[in-house]
Amino acid sequence: MKTQGQSLKKKVLAAFAILCILFIGIQFYRPEIPNPPVVADFTGPANVKAIFEKSCYDCHSNKTELKWFDKVQPAYTLVAQDVKEGRTGLNFSEWGKLAPGDQKAKLFEILNQVTTGTMPLPNYLALHHSAKLSKEDVAVLQHYIAGLMVEKVEDTAMINARSRQQAAKVNKMTKVPVTVTGVPYVDGYASWDIISTTDRADNNTMRVIYGNAIAIKAIHDNKINPWPDGAVIAKVAWDKIQDKEGNSTTGAFKQVEFMIKDSGKYAGTKGWGWGRFKTLNREPYGKTTDYATECINCHRPVANNDFVFTLPIKQ
Amino acid sequence: MLPNINYLAIMTCFALTLTACTTTPDNHAGELNAKASLPDSFNFKSKGLHVIASSINKRENITAVLYGNAAAQKFAREAVPADSVGVVMTLVTWNQEDDGRWFGARIPGDLLCAETVTITGKSAAPQIKFELFNGALLTRETNTDGIDTAQRIKYILGQKASILPQ
Numbered sequence: 001m002k003t004q005g006q007s008l009k010k011k012v013l014a015a016f017a018i019l020c021i022l023f024i025g026i027q028f029y030r031p032e033i034p035n036p037p038v039v040a041d042f043t044g045p046a047n048v049k050a051i052f053e054k055s056c057y058d059c060h061s062n063k064t065e066l067k068w069f070d071k072v073q074p075a076y077t078l079v080a081q082d083v084k085e086g087r088t089g090l091n092f093s094e095w096g097k098l099a100p101g102d103q104k105a106k107l108f109e110i111l112n113q114v115t116t117g118t119m120p121l122p123n124y125l126a127l128h129h130s131a132k133l134s135k136e137d138v139a140v141l142q143h144y145i146a147g148l149m150v151e152k153v154e155d156t157a158m159i160n161a162r163s164r165q166q167a168a169k170v171n172k173m174t175k176v177p178v179t180v181t182g183v184p185y186v187d188g189y190a191s192w193d194i195i196s197t198t199d200r201a202d203n204n205t206m207r208v209i210y211g212n213a214i215a216i217k218a219i220h221d222n223k224i225n226p227w228p229d230g231a232v233i234a235k236v237a238w239d240k241i242q243d244k245e246g247n248s249t250t251g252a253f254k255q256v257e258f259m260i261k262d263s264g265k266y267a268g269t270k271g272w273g274w275g276r277f278k279t280l281n282r283e284p285y286g287k288t289t290d291y292a293t294e295c296i297n298c299h300r301p302v303a304n305n306d307f308v309f310t311l312p313i314k315q
Numbered sequence: 316m317l318p319n320i321n322y323l324a325i326m327t328c329f330a331l332t333l334t335a336c337t338t339t340p341d342n343h344a345g346e347l348n349a350k351a352s353l354p355d356s357f358n359f360k361s362k363g364l365h366v367i368a369s370s371i372n373k374r375e376n377i378t379a380v381l382y383g384n385a386a387a388q389k390f391a392r393e394a395v396p397a398d399s400v401g402v403v404m405t406l407v408t409w410n411q412e413d414d415g416r417w418f419g420a421r422i423p424g425d426l427l428c429a430e431t432v433t434i435t436g437k438s439a440a441p442q443i444k445f446e447l448f449n450g451a452l453l454t455r456e457t458n459t460d461g462i463d464t465a466q467r468i469k470y471i472l473g474q475k476a477s478i479l480p481q
Contacts, residue, residue: 108419115418116342142418149419165478173480190365190479196348197369197378199411202419208369208380208477225345238477246373250477280480302416305344309416313423314352315359
């Protein structure tokens with residue numbers, strides 16, 4: 001027994017020694033986390049900026065400040081990846097490069113990510129307690145971002161855009177447009193049943209969300225988390241044209257967005273093919289495959305709902 | 316065995332630390348919008364109508380969707396409609412409420428009513444029938460005395476189809 005015990009002890013010590021050597025060795029692997037110059041930093045109110053600096057800038061700016069424990073491998077590799085991905089999705093140091101409309105859309109996305117607990121990343125918060133947003137912080141963001149909702153009443157540009165589209169010739173589809181990742185435009189959605197509508201005060205649009213037969217059946221069977229393969233959701237957005245009495249109707253067609261469920265084919269993008277086609281010419285959105293990451297990131301607050309925002313209405 | 320138990324304990328503590336601060340608000344995952352849903356008894360799907368347009372009335376805090384048959388689709392697309400005979404339209408109206416999943420959005424809440432306009436007869440003398448179905452159960456209103464039906468018919472028939480690529 002004694003010999004066996006000693007042998008086990010030796011083995012444990014040897015394993016521990018190997019782990020120590022590996023641990024030390026891995027420290028020499030240092031993926032670079034550069035802090036490039038800040039070219040166009042976020043320019044909102046000081047109290048709002050302070051919250052972003054405290055809670056977001058480590059991964060979403062060129063001012064990454066690592067704690068000592070962030071620099072220890074293997075955590076360091078994860079941190080480097082988070083920073084790289086974070087800056088790709090949103091970089092406050094390049095905020096000024098975004099068009100004003102995109103800045104506003106981004107702020108609403110940020111708020112919705114924060115209030116749903118999607119961001120800051122839970123594993124980041126577990127070790128960086130100071131980055132946690134307090135209730136007061138959230139209220140500051142809500143107040144600022146709610147103030148960006150400017151209602152347009154009898155907007156001439158929108159009325160003219162609608163007239164131009166009404167006068168436009170019928171634009172028959174000769175070839176099915178596809179996105180850069182190969183997600184196709186799905187024709188015929190206008191004759192599908194609808195799942196819901198939304199009134200988007202954040203960007204003055206009205207939306208109708210359609211579902212194909214498989215999606216509608218899934219709603220009737222109450223099996224929508226996850227949605228079945230073959231389900232397609234189409235969300236159409238129009239300008240929201242409001243008159244002085246507060247009545248709004250749909251204006252110019254802006255875009256249609258598709259979520260096409262195929263858990264095998266689209267396994268790399270959460271089981272969905274993501275497509276957005278803008279204007280009556282059905283122009284695919286996204287110059288690089290990164291656009292799908294943009295879709296997924298925005299839908300992350302509803303990751304527990306198979307990445308679908310819409311609360312379906314049964315008809 | 317002991318090292319395994321220790322390992323489990325450490326991993327459990329670590330997992331608890333990670334999840335302790337991350338209570339996600341309930342976003343009703345997997346649920347339907349029950350209060351906005353149409354009752355099965357209304358049998359809306361069997362009518363075979365498609366969406367023509369959607370609208371919002373901010374003062375009354377309501378949102379509506381206009382559905383119609385093929386004749387209604389054509390009628391609502393034409394600048395000056397040629398013929399109304401054969402048109403079947405249904406306007407479904409809901410209260411609006413804040414979208415719990417997106418700050419800045421509003422979605423249908425309680426189902427309020429459905430109004431149908433059916434036009435039969437001949438072009439020279441069309442027969443227009445108006446029906447109102449009220450409440451969550453869309454109960455048919457037998458007494459429409461208090462309603463300006465002519466105004467409602469005019470409003471429903473006056474809606475234009477939303478623009479779509481075609």
